[in-house]
Amino acid sequence: MSEHACRACRGRTGDLVLDLGEQPACDYFPRGDDPGPDPVYPLQMWLCSSCGLAQLVADPTVPEEPRGAEPAALVAQAADAVARVAATGLLAGGGRVAEYGSPHGGSWLELLADCGLKPVPDGEQAEVIVDCFGLMHAPDQFAALAERAARLADGGVLLLQYHSLDTIIRCGQWNALRHGHYAYYSTTALAAMLAAHGLRPRMAWHFELYGGTILLAASRDPDTRAWPDGQVSALLAADARAGVRDSAVLGGLHRDAEARARGLHDWLVARHSEGSTVLGYGAASRAVALLRRAGVDRALLPAVADASPAKQGLRMPGTDIPVVSPQRLNADQPDAVLLFLADLLTEVRAAFPRVEATGGRWVDVETLGQRQAPG
């Protein structure tokens, strides 16, 4: 690990805190008749001791993530965020806007144009620079933030939205670690990164998206405007309580991941040995690392059903498990359906009543291998 230099501060001291082993790109679903093996790359999180940035270690140079359907949650989030920022008067001055968007969608530009902001071409300066889940996709974090800082016009504001490391720790979201997502920001680490470019966080908003997402407004020093008290310092205090710079705390993500993988594997082996049939539901990219870490193949899980016709006929990356039409749930009458998208439980129970009518049950994969409360 001595070879790794921090993507933000170039520091070389730090700790490997989460290691999910060799993993395929989780959005690359090969065709069902593609025999593989799929290319795999180490999927590891490293915590920089110098600036505190949690980051992806390897740069496997995977192709750009395919742009799927724009998630409705991101579109709703953009509208909510712009409304909340506008309500503070921060956009009242109008001016120019530049956006560094997420490849997953959720652009703010139209909403900001409605607020009177005028988009500028690439490379030009702007009074408002928006980065909504964009920065995390940059392998070179220092260069990416330097570019944003350089484009910030005098008196301008940089709006940065990120899924907070505090949330990832609090909710045990080890699954947030993905190829192509190079950085996992705490407010603490981001403040240090911003300082290296002459910027300072001034205001913050909290959103429920992904269990806890932060939008930070930063501006260049000095800045004599009156900013609200306490918002940023409250986030920094929450970070300190969560232990965002403590590699032992972040190591809990690794223990969670191992427990989930073992729990899934052991549960499937037990069902297999008692002769139960199990199918999966929800060919989600977040299921990929779990299935592979758990060493699950089609002998243990013969198929994963998915409602999206685009995914049917494909294969779960890094495994031999085919993605099939939900018709299989009716045809096979499985004893259990392993649900990889827990938030769909109510919906799938209603959509596929035959599963339970024929004696099957839905099992939320998140409940397997969960940390047990002590005592």
Ligand SMILES: [Zn+2]
């Ligand atoms: Zn660093």
